[in-house]
Amino acid sequence: MSKKMYEIVENPIQVERVVEKVTRREAGAITTFIGTVREWTNQKRTIYLEYQAYKPMAVKMLTQIGEEIKMKWENTEVAITHRIGRLDIAEIAVVIAVSSPHRKAAYEANEYAIERIKQIVPIWKKEHWESGETWIGDQLGKVSYPSGQPLSVGKEE
Amino acid sequence: MSKKMYEIVENPIQVERVVEKVTRREAGAITTFIGTVREWTNQKRTIYLEYQAYKPMAVKMLTQIGEEIKMKWENTEVAITHRIGRLDIAEIAVVIAVSSPHRKAAYEANEYAIERIKQIVPIWKKEHWESGETWIGDQLGKVSYPSGQPLSVGKEE
Amino acid sequence: MITVLFFAQLQEVIGKERIEFEASNITVGELKEKLMRSFQLSQLENVMTAINEEYALAEDVVSDGDIVAFIPPVSGG
């Protein structure tokens, strides 16, 4: 099909547009996951977020996740759009839509998609707090890297 | 709040409008369930559906489901819109949106909502097949009532 | 006066959305019996009942002014 099912975009995401991509006559259930920018994490207040992606590889990995889902859950269709750049509080960072003839598969496959995104898709989030900024690394058990650590600044080759 | 979180409507449902009702600065995850009209059920082809509701009680029951969710999953927000009247294939019958600070609760609470709707909300679906029509009764184990049965037509009092 | 509402297949079988009649201190169970006789309905057993938009039990009493609704197995969603 000619619709782009897996996209990295720089402008606000329209939920309806992503849902439309998976809407089919044979599907009775569509689930979506919408990830938004949360203001408070534990006691820390986020001012805004900045997402960066390795774009071509991110699209490839999103596509792979979709293929994995279609193998695991029969007759599902998947669309994922992730936004990058600066995002303010309550703005949408990611929309995952899964359609299926039956609802159970639509819920399970959707949750699988977000778990896999957090594992393998090369996208990074930088939290801008009131008190500073940090790149967040979820992949290896919520590791976070305060700027400049654990890497020390060096000179160029 | 003044937004109508639980609604029975007769016109097409905008997913975005329902999502907006639960969008909050403290939520990082929003899940939606979108129930659409499926063309094929087993080997039978649906031409269109007709939904009927006992409207005031349906809104009351949707509200109750929302309250149940807020008791079970901390800091969730819920909005549900169900459409009635005639619906064609692939049109949206129901949208459930749940927001939460964390995604696990948003998925679980959303699935709980659709299960409860199918148990207690006074809304009925009439399938118009190629070969006839049937009111569907899901509540007691997928009972269906071909028109005129098991009730026999009688005269008025 | 009691108002009784019918939906879905029940509404089609009875041919009306609502009926009104005089009665008081009748239970839901008794009301069902009465309607089954009046309309020659073979069964209302697996049809739930609501009084004033709340689900009711067979032994609950219907009073003057109440709105009773018969709720066939639901199929929303």
Next chain:
Amino acid sequence: MITVLFFAQLQEVIGKERIEFEASNITVGELKEKLMRSFQLSQLENVMTAINEEYALAEDVVSDGDIVAFIPPVSGG
């Protein structure tokens, strides 16, 4: 010529999005060693590597014309 891409905190620490240099038949592990020395990076161990947009292992070989990307722990979603 090999192209190496940096992202997130790595990009900030190194101060560039990409570097290019001559090399051939070098493994991912050897390339990491070389970069750690060149940029005085204290660690690249938990940074994954992709060759031409596919995740690669330390023993995989980088060839002329390849694009190598260092992928710090991801945090999308």
